[in-house]
Amino acid sequence: MTGGPIRDDAGAFRVGSASAWQSALLGAGFLACAFAIAWQQQRARARPDGRVALALVASLLFFSPIVSAPYVTWLVPWAAIAWSKEDDAAALAFTFAVCIATVVPNGLTDSLILFQLVTIARNLLVGWLVARVALGVPRPRPEPSESP
């Protein structure tokens, strides 16, 4: 679909080439999602460090042309806070699934179909982490007034 052989490009294995309009579309999508998440946070007076932070960082990954294991670590603390402070078990479960689906393909390099399926599933999970907050589903719980 993306064309061309796999190559080592700037420290990552890549295929094909993103055109200017594709990069612009990804950038616009990221900005729109970040704005929607911030709007939902303001609307629900949600805490800044739980699922809102998780969704913001996930939106960057979702619209990035590169997602690797080191990048997925960026999600981890905010998922942990979402679970412990907002009772958001889904954030924890989805993020754990993203972590697993990021490392499993390393053992699937002999099976292209499985590799692609797991990678696509991982990307959809990252997208869901964004959508559930950007679309207001579920609505974030208000931030408590006291310090942690």
Add this chain to the structure above:
Amino acid sequence: MPSTASTAPVATTSARGPMASLERASASLLWILVLARVAIMLIAVVSFERETPTEPTIVRFHELGTSDARPWRDEAIEFPPLQILAIDALTGADVAATASRLVVVWLVADLGAALILGTTWGRRTAAAYLVLGLPLAPFVATSLDVATVALTVGGVALAVRARQRGGGVLLAGAALARLWPALLIVSLAVSGRRRAARWFAVSLGAGVAGWVAWGGVGAPRQVVTFRGATGWEIGRTGVRSYGL
């Protein structure tokens, strides 16, 4: 609202047994997760001694650390300034030595992040962080991303604990090591922590000004575009290079 302890002392006493058991189990889980990371660090360092690592990120870090070229001006570089400073400081005599130092920094940063999460958001949060990060650990131990996570968690922790100036400055530092921590200032500003946002903006502005003065006006563009890379990553950059 009166506490449960003041209104129902009997219930509290009866709940103490199971709660104490849960606390002990939680503490045991934390220790297991910490020891697992120490084991990963030790296995990695030993494997680096036996066989020189070939993982592209480690090789790239070592190349940059041993290069005499001026970053961003003499050669295109995909890393922000604070990460370049860290790479310079961590580069050893050979690739194996550099890799071993990176793994030690990963361990310290990972446990440091867990400690900050535990002291700011509670033990449950630290345990969740350590559980979620465990499957990733063998694949990220030679990157500096977890160090950035620790800086970012520290910045957000300060900001939510009413130390907004320190939080803003620390987040700006994290954003000069990786770009993504800048996103967190959005949610902090929306939640009313405007002072943190102001300190973040001032600190980041000063840092970027110094960066551009040293590396040239094209330096930020090199980082944002990964040295002008246009390809789509296939999700395999975590391919392990040591025997874990």
